[in-house]
Amino acid sequence: GAVVSQHPSRVICKSGTSVKIECRSLDFQATTMFWYRQFPKQSLMLMATSNEGSKATYEQGVEKDKFLINHASLTLSTLTVTSAHPEDSSFYICSARDPRRGENQPQHFGDGTRLSIL
């Protein structure tokens, strides 16, 4: 079964709306989670690393004020797309690794959130 849950799976909203996406680790605590963005027919690009209890680390070119990340607990990270516009329409995916399984275990990905801004 899924070990990383992402919600919602799909969002359609008007331009100017802020949208919050949740990423939860199930059955394990994740001090670090990752947020990726995928444009249609393109690769996944890492947007930011979400760190529990501290500020997220953003990749070059990603607007911190646009994509707010909060990692308030060991099982939940949220990505808020503020004042979303059509160009923000994309597929957003989070991931986390179960630290109990050691460094050799891969990350688990959520099912993704397809965001469509009208």
Place this chain on the structure above:
Amino acid sequence: AQKVTQAQTEISVVEKEDVTLDCVYETRDTTYYLFWYKQPPSGELVFLIRRNSFDEQNEISGRYSWNFQKSTSSFNFTITASQVVDSAVYFCALSEADNTDKLIFGTGTRLQVFP
């Protein structure tokens, strides 16, 4: 700088054909990890394999096999006797020792298997 190149954008095959997906990577690290993920139309990413840079042994898992060649910086993926359910986008990815959780993905190869 790290980079993953999947030169094949799309591949179409007929069921039961074998197909190889190419992956070439660039990194300055001597310790790194390579991955393959499958993304079916539904969108979720399915982990297929993780290989560290010190293990050049080829791996076989059912109809899947992987060929890791450090000399050519390649980590190719072969599906034997392809099936329609194999249709998906396949991503090759790289992570480096100083941050093993940070994945750098290739652009993906869309595989279509026709009955």
